[in-house]
Amino acid sequence: MTSRNSDRLAKLSSRERIGYGLGDAGFNFYWAIIGSYLVFFYTDVFGIGAAAAATMITVTKIIDAITDPIMGGIADRTNTRWGKFRPYLLWGALPMMGAGILTMSTPDLDETGKLIWAYATYSLLMLCYTVLNMPYNSLSAVLTANTQERNKLNSTRFFFAYFSSIFVGAATPELAEYFGDGDRYSARGWQLTMVVYSIIASCLFVVTFLTTRERIQPSITQEKTNPLNDLKDLFTCRPWLVLFVLALVFMITMTLRGSSAAYYFRYFVERPDLLGNYIGLQMAGLMVGAMFASTVTKYIDKRKLMMSLLCVVAILSIAFTFVPKPQSNGVLDVASNEIQLDAGTLLGQSHAEGDTYQWLRHDKIFWIIKVRVPLGETGPNLNLADAKGQVISVIRTGADGSVRDSAELPKEIIWMFALNILISIALGFKPPITWAMYADVADYNEWKNGRRATGMTFAATTFSQKIGSAIGSALMLSVLAVMGYQAGQMQAGASLDSIIYMQTLVPGLFALLTALSLVFYNLSDAKVESIQQDLEARHT
Template sequence: MMEKNQVKWPERLAYAMSDFGCNTIFQIVGTYFLVFSTDTMGIKASVVAGLFAVTAIIDSVDGVIWGQFIDRTHTKWGKSRPYWLWFSIPFALFCIMSFSAPNLPGPWKVVWIYVAYIGAKVLYSGINIPVTSILPALTSDPQERVTLSTVRQFFGNFGAAIFLPLTLPAVAFFGQLFGATGKNASTSAIGWFIWAVILGIITVICLLTAFAGTRERVVTKDSTRSVPMRESVRALKGNYPWVIIIFINFIYWGGFAVRSSSLPYYFKYVLHNEGLGSLVLAGTVITLFSTALVPFISRHIGKRNTMLVGMVGTAISQLILYLADKMNGNVPIILVGIVLYFISYGLTGALIAVMLSDAVDFGEWKNGVRAEGFVTSFSSFSAKLGMGLGGMVLSAVLAHGGYIAATAGHTVVQSDAALNAIRIGFIWIPLFGYVASCVALLFNNVDKLEPQMVRDLRAKHAAEIND
């Protein structure tokens, strides 16, 4: 049975292409859409901010809706895989639209970016939620799930690490190739469009590779029928592993969002060293190495304890940053804290999807209902909600501290209260999120229940097939 559920390396790599494909273009949308809209399309930043607010509301519900679609899907390809086939091209087209600048009157430009950006975000959920929901269907072997999730996380981070740094030089290159000169090359509409088309093609190829190269092999009664909403909800009854991981998803990523958003402020106004801030962002490559270690570490100390080590590490890294701050911004100590943070982050991210797969199994084991789409879709909901509220909290903290926004060509000296508000955002709010996540994770004992749970579910699934 273990051999039957073992996923070979070609399929592991095919599964990893799902996240690599998602991040190939969507990281570009998330990072550069604002600057494209303002500097290339000529749309006011306040209008784009309104778009972000509308999208945040849509994001808070679309994940659960996609989860219901997945649970009601019944095809010869399975429940989750078909979404990569059906929506890879529409997703790429909306992302390309997000970096297209048609010659339209002002109001219609606004309509264009609303349609393009909202479409890209909604369809991203439609292809990304299946990346998580398919995991419990790929294998019933707990350690194999860790390996699959790790390989996926590695390639997802790798995709962002490759294409984010290449974007601005590529836009400038294609802009110059088609006649743009000087600084205009980096904001060239044709440059952005060509680069988006290239990334869109890569994204489609990766998602179709994931579709063709994976197989939903854990066949159950619920995987061969449409699971109605009222039954899907039953999978959550008494499902405390699900409650814990959804809470962690909310509080951990909320802290992550506050830390990421406040980082540029901290290095600019507190340390007066923006160059160091850029260097710190480049340090995300460190996560690739620690992510690769997750299967080996979890094999010896378990999934929960591996994740706990990562969360404790992120909390300690925040305390190191506080120590460096008290020493007038000691750069060597800051770098120690940053390196520890990225190492620890790499140990955490890959295991959240695995913990959600455990919650799917637990829901079936306890309640007799296997609802992969519904159970895992709340991961998207809680993470987006946490990051959205995190941004609101940071804005409120900065406003309360009297932060003054800089304007082009002017130097701003922040007050002591504003600098303390920035410190709260960069050090203390994330620390609270990481500590709360550690405490919640201590109550998750699924690793101890897992051997019995796996045996019982395999027997149940074998009986269902024979029937």
């Protein structure tokens, strides 16, 4: 025991940091598709009503959140030759693979049967996720107690997490369309996409198990304490309570932004072909923020940095609300088998004598990599049969030689993308910083109470995240149901306004609330350093 704790302030090798980070890349093959596409999958692919889906997601996530503290207590009292937390990455990988595939499967059932299937499979997926993810989160606190090493570890972790999220965010619509034989709303396409993701994730969990080592362990007497004492320590710990609120409100913000994007681009922007680009660049922005987090925290206290960044998010999100609808679609993602197109609709201008046109079909290779294939029609109108799933644009050559390409992005869409990227960069700092703060709280509780409950600390935190995610999903679906949302039909009035606000204004207000909660966080970086020195002396 002494030898395991003697290197508690150890510096981690690049191999161990990368190995640990790849584990979160694996989790985000599940989490990114849940956060960005699951609500859309249930309403527009599986065919569950918005109100029923809202109730289902809320109930299952609340039940799932309750299992986190239970799993935390179990993990804290697990003892194997591989450690307390690492073994779960092996034991739970295959069950989670099966649960993920079942969740994205759509058997031919009536409305009641669909709901029962959704309740059962999603609950199973979240239970399996808890069994793996809670020990994985706790693992970061027992690899080292060195504050800067933890910052670097969590920056590495979220770099890989967002890297896989970029792939999932960008590739999911493309893969669903590919596996669905050209139909992005095909149930089979979504199922096979999850098969690919779950296989990759399971391999990454094994890599994390093989490349990490647990160095910090509690005393033998501590392991015999009652888990209720661990919970009591947390709910009387002011820093942890602040982080609990922060995680809760932050997850509402992220869930609203992620899950409303599909509706925003389908019904407001009317450019669903840009959704993969939007989500992918959103994840890229988050990754950039995570990359710089460990460097910036060398110079700025974590609490002050988080408050400043969340205020920036609030300001930019509120500004996002005022970006207007593009005046013309420019590119049409065909939703029916037969279509009649007028060039004036795409270009936003009427036909003039002498104008010639070249119609083009966008064949996708991957994400933003596309090839435009010329069609035979050169007149102002285009008639297509069997056109569902095709993306069409047109180039007009005027009698005076001027050229106008409808595929050029309107300035409104450019502003949407720019604000999304800036918001995402600011938000990207939050996860690596706050996960390092959770590890600080585990050390603080050990220093204050003489008991170390790493698993319970992280489990209770993920509890708040899941409750926040449930509130975010339920809020969005409930608002859609109240405002009269009908899947697959163009939205207007209150229904369309609610979609706009849930992508822009509402997340900004929640970000501001999150920043205000940090006023009460009283565990500064300087105090953490003092606590670490005291704990090191005790263990020595």
